[in-house]
Amino acid sequence: MARAVPAADDPDAGTQPSRRVPLDEIKRYVAVYNAVREAYVDPVDDAELMQSAIRGLLFDLDPHSAYLDAEDADAFDESTTGAYSGIGVEVIQLPDGGLRVVAPIDGTPAARAGLRSGDAIVAVDGVPLTPANHEGQGPLRGTPGTSITLTVMREGEAAPLEIPVERETIRVVSVRSRMLEPGYGYIRVGAFQVDTAAEFQRQLKELQAGGALRGLVLDLRSNPGGLLTGAVQIADDLLDSGQIVSTRGRIPISDAVFNATPGDLLAGAPIVVIVDAGSASASEVLAGALRDNDRARIVGSRTFGKGSVQTLLPLDNGDSVKLTTARYYTPSGRSIQARGIDPDRELQPDGGDAPVRNGWSEAALPGHLRGDEEEGLAGDSAGAVLEGDGPIAAALAELKQPGAAATSAAAPGVTDDGATPAPALDDGAAPMPPASEPAPAPDDGEPGAAAPAPSEPAIEPAAAEQDDD
Secondary structure: OOEEEOOOOOOOOOOOOOOOOOHHHHHHHHHHHHHHHHHOOOOOOHHHHHHHHHHHHHHOOOOOOEEEOHHHHHHHHHHOOOEEEEOOEEEEEOOOOOEEEEEEOOOOHHHHHOOOOOOEEEEEOOEEOOHHHHOOOOOOOOOOOOEEEEEEEOOOOOOOEEEEEEOEEEEOOOEEEEEEEOOEEEEEEOOEOOOHHHHHHHHHHHHHHHOOOOEEEEEOOOOOOEOHHHHHHHHHHHOOOOEEEEEEEOOHHHOEEEEOOOOOOOOOOOEEEEEOOOOOOHHHHHHHHHHHOOOEEEEEOOOOOOOEEEEEEEOOOOOEEEEEEEEEEOOOOOEOOOOOOOOOEEOOOOOOOOOOEOOOOHHHOOOOOOOOOOOOOOHHHOOEOOOOOHHHHHHHHHHOOOOOOOHHHHOOOOOOOOOOOOOOOOOEOOEOOOOOOOOOOOOOOOHHHOOOOOOEOOOEOOOOOEEEO
């Protein structure tokens, strides 16, 4: 089991935020508050007004910080088990109320209906989406068996698409596997949930039942993330030693380093990881850990670039605050935030067409948290969505090359045409005590055993930034 240990000393890590109360700004707020409650054209409930003010504190921070009412907080917890009612899609709420699709989840109504990474959902049943639509469970969740029609804007389409989808109880199967040919296994991880790491171990053992594997293709395409602990545990399963990921924030509890423990379940057999523009957060952590430790070679397209940690702060009324508290760093010290992971070998979509680049990524989100290496990355530099079996065949061919497991260190960033892309370097929510209580120090034991250890928010609720609906 990987161990979380205190991060290396950082001169900025111990700096405490100023505790000075901004009295002038507080007085200005009270003046506006009183003006609204006394002079607005219709009466405004005090509780609703205060709730709106609290939400406003978080709205302009970054797309992943949010206020969750009790219903949304419950949905957040529910989705970590992979069972809820909706259409099965990871989305990010846009400032205008629209929803940007990070990725449809394998085997769900959204995937069967043809939703794609990068699609923008602008209306449901003909009603344009606004921020108010996301209060409560949001516009995509609902009773199983009911149908909705999504109005979708898609890159390359001249007119909006009308896509009917029927809600159902979503039971996400996060891990699938098969033998590609004798000696070569394939594991698809579609999301990181509570049982994903255990299921990965089980299915890997099944693949090895007929004998040791000569290599493994690990498919993380359009994997939007989930629980960081799942990604850390899978990395630990495939590493004998070395760092997996570190987190750095402004306060000491946000700093942690996750290291691998001895025991590589593949006994050193080579690994090739497939990623694309829909690979985000915990999937980027896993890909970065395997490559930086010279354990795997990465093929596909540049990933989404979601490299920040969110911490869930429970409040005394049952609501919660989801607050960005740290950035993720790969073992080489590179930040994933707004940069993503560049593949060692860039793949083209099936059929050899030019990559479909939706122009969306973490770097393209309004108000996103700045990354260390994001200059010039928005728009056309975003990765491509890679569908079909072509990338799997390409990964298998890569796997059979001599020294496949170590070539990423010898020739980082080489594409099919010999070009070298720019250098590469999640979304977590670990429960913490209410804001009124002091936060405990990080546990130096197993990350799954310590509540404050950084983790990535699971598939998130409808009112949050990256949601599972």
